Amino acid sequence: MELIRKGKVREVYADGDDVILVASDRVSVYDVVLPTPVPDKGAILTQISLWWFRQFADLVPNHVINEDVPEEWKGRAVRCKRLEIVPVECIVRGYLAGGGLESYRESGSVSGVAFPPGLVEADRLPQPVFTPSTKADEGHDEYISIEEIAKDLGEETTNRLRDLSLTIYERGAEIARERGVLIADTKFEFGTDADGVLTLADEVLTPDSSRFWKASEYEPGRGQWSYDKQFVRDWSSTLTDWDRTYPGPEIPADVVAETRARYIEIYEQLTGETWV
Structure with missing residues (x-):
């Protein structure tokens, strides 16, 4: 192969x-x-x-x-x-965190979408919001407005991407909430098949593509207990001798073990199945 x-x-x-x-x-x-x-x-x-x-x-x-x-x-x-991948990261946010929080603090908006004033870290948004970004093979993705996407993909495809992303997120968030998990935000990837049908691709609602918070410990105004790789991000942010460029640092054994445990826990929490 x-x-x-x-x-x-x-x-x-x-x-x-x-x-x-x-x-x-x-x-x-x-x-x-x-x-x-x-x-x-x-x-x-x-x-x-x-x-x-x-x-x-x-x-x-x-x-x-x-x-x-x-x-x-x-x-x-x-x-x-095989799909023709759409060159857009379809990000949906239900809560204010991560890059969305940074953008909000700078401009009061994300991807051209204005958020209400006075929000704090981890606040739940009035409704889930579609805040897409570019899909960079190298370097960092950049937020992009829905109007900019429409210039390249057309309004019909752009609206379909937005509506599908929001619909999938809302169902996923409801399923997760019933299992004691809040999905703060996530990103989806779509492509078109040989018949031009828009198709969900890559990974979906995983601890790599999403922020999963423990509902029982949720409290706006601070960082949340996360079932995802935020634990590794938090550890790396304490390093004073790494500038977030290649090569990255080795991860200590205790951080590896805790990260693995959290990935297993979210699998079991969501699916109801035991990881073996």
Whole structure:
């Protein structure tokens, strides 16, 4: 098989008319891949995505064909349809955090969407908001307005991306809330298949693509207890000798262990299944 793309966490291989998407145990923060893997991370991401794809099957087609992949990748890879990927990160925010919080503090808006004044970190927004960004192969993504997307993709496709992203997020947030989890924000990726049908791709509502907060400990005005890689971000932000550029620092064993434990916990919390 031919390696056609290697991202920060995933590799994509061509296999005849299909592609195989393989999730590694690599961790990236601030767009830098750190040298220390988190055991089982790739498998957890893959299995959470598969679970969510099933929850959304009636809302939008997805790229998954099956899990018929080489033995060495079993559990952490899926066979998928080839898609023409839409060059937009479809971000939805239900709460104010991360880059959205930074943008709000600077301008009172994110991706051209004005937020109410006086919000504090982790505040729940009046309603979920679509705040897309560019999709950069290298460097940092940049927020982009829906009007700018429409110039490239047309209004119909742009509106469809927005509406699908919000619909998927809202259902996912409701399912998660019933399980004691708040989905603060997330990003989706879409592509078009051979018939031009807009299709959900890549990963969906994983601890790498989303912020998951423990509902029982939620309190606006501060950072939240997270089931995601925010734990690694928080650790890396304490380092005084790293400027967030390559090469990244080794992750200490205790941070690796806690990150793995949180990934397993969110898998079990959402799916109701035991990780083995």
